[in-house]
Amino acid sequence: MLEKSVKIGLAGFGNVGAGVWKNLEANRKLIEGRSGVHLEITRVAVRDPKKQRDVQIPAGIVTTDWRELIDADDVDVVVELIGGTDAAFDLVTSALKAGKIVVTGNKALLAERGVEIFRIAEENNVPVFYEAAVAGGIPIIKAVQESLIGNHIEGIYGIINGTSNYIMTRMTEAGLAFEDALKEASDLGYAEADPYLDISGWDAAHKAAILASLSYGYWVRTEDLHVEGIDRVTSADIHYAEKLGYVIKLLSVVKAHGDGEIEVRTQPSLIPSGHILASVNGVFNAVSVHGDISGECLFYGSGAGQDPTSSSVLSDIVDAAHAVTKDHRGLGFTAHALYGKTMPVQDTVSEYYLRITVNDQPGVISAIATTLANHGIGIRATSSLKPSEMKENGFDEVILVLHAAKFGVLQQAVTEIEALDCVTDSVVCFRVEDLDSK
Ligand SMILES: NC(=O)c1ccc[n+]([C@@H]2O[C@H](COP(=O)([O-])OP(=O)(O)OC[C@H]3O[C@@H](n4cnc5c(N)ncnc54)[C@H](OP(=O)(O)O)[C@@H]3O)[C@@H](O)[C@H]2O)c1
Secondary structure, three states, X not given: OOOEEEEEEEEOOOHHHHHHHHHHHHOHHHHHHHHOEEEEEEEEEOOOOOOOXXXXXXXXXXXXXXXXXXXXXXXXXXXXXXXXXXXXXXHHHHHHHOOOEXXXXXXXXXXXXXXXXXXXXXXXXXXXXXXXXXXXXXOHHHHHHHHOOOOOEEEEEEEOOHHHHHHHHHHHHOOOOHHHHHHHHHHOOOOOOXXXXXXXXHHHHHHHHHHHHHHHOOOOOHHHOEEOOOOOOOHHHHXXXXXXXXXXXXXXXXXXXXXXXXXXXXXXEEEEOOXXXXXXXXXXXXXEEEEOOOEEEEEEEEOOOHHHHHHHHHHHHHHHHHHHOOOOOOOOOOOOOOOOEEOOHHHOEEEEEEEEEEOOOOOHHHHHHHHHHHOOOOEEEEOOOOHHHHHHHOOOEEEEEEEEEEHHHHHHHHHHHHOOOOEOOOOEEEEEOOOOOO
């Protein structure tokens, strides 16, 4: 018989919520034996109590009003798994104000309203746990927060949206067009009914904001994030990238600079095909964290799905259960003054890949090269096609890899290139990432 018992209110019994219930029951002996705490889900809030569910909820503990979880004496920990940023914000902040510890997997909520949530958490001295909010089943929050606490984090590179990574993988390996790869991801249940957050890059950007905030001790504002989605990547780009020795991934980059500025950006990026992140395929996620004393640590695993995500929520529930019985408890986010400014994207530096559609006429390359040179940008490589491919492609695309330059300078050069008579379409531009740079 365990001495301690902690009561849990579960808001949301969808994909993740049902997984938490199912896996707590399946592994109860192990979890309680290891934690020394009896965990009891006493209330469950859903929208539609009549819905057919694969996992049954015992009658009598279901409510359609999440406020009951806040008011109930038999709830110590509130687990928010309803998603969205409106009701979820009210739920989380009401729980904190009522002194109830919160567990959430809601990255959009934390990225967009983390400042308010952690202020309220601090005012009420109540922790928030959120392992499932970044990279599903990969324990990256705890790794950054606890295991790497002795390090300045120099940089983080993440493939942290499974749907985008699946689409990029299928475009690369099977030669599918973007629309066909997206349809396949939807048919297999990987993409949401509305895949906007995935393919626009925003889901990954929310996770990058959380990792950046945790690593650098100030809550990164949503408006300071630079976000580009994968919808501009074509089969041609993947083909050219391959010839140049790269693969294209939706990559989130968080990097600290000597002056304390932090860059936080998410965009399709060319990464060297020999780098370990290039072999992260399908719906898998990976996060590479560079600590100043740990060196590079790579975390790889399932970034979503019922079982992996509920593994992270269960870990948080155990932490929350321990926190219920402690006087001193970490709040889940601690601000400090070492960093504090997000670098404007115009100042961020990388190499670039350009695909420029042109009229096939003499002097085209020279006009483009001169425009770039006027901005101090050099050309590092070009991709040439075999004659058979050139015919197919109509001789009308110039592919360049540029030396490192500030993004703002590159944008000015691109605007001028687009104004050249010989250039017939908007220029496609992706970053080429030096994944080993600190
Ligand atoms: N799915 C993943 O792989 C994954 C991975 C990492 C993080 N997350 C995060 O986990 C959270 C939950 O995701 P999910 O995939 O489990 O979502 P989901 O399948 O859509 O489930 C949402 C659940 O919340 C309930 N709900 C919605 N609004 C409610 C309200 N106002 N009051 C009470 N209940 C309400 C729904 O009730 P009904 O069942 O009655 O409709 C449903 O049970 C999200 O924040 C998501 O970003 C998900």
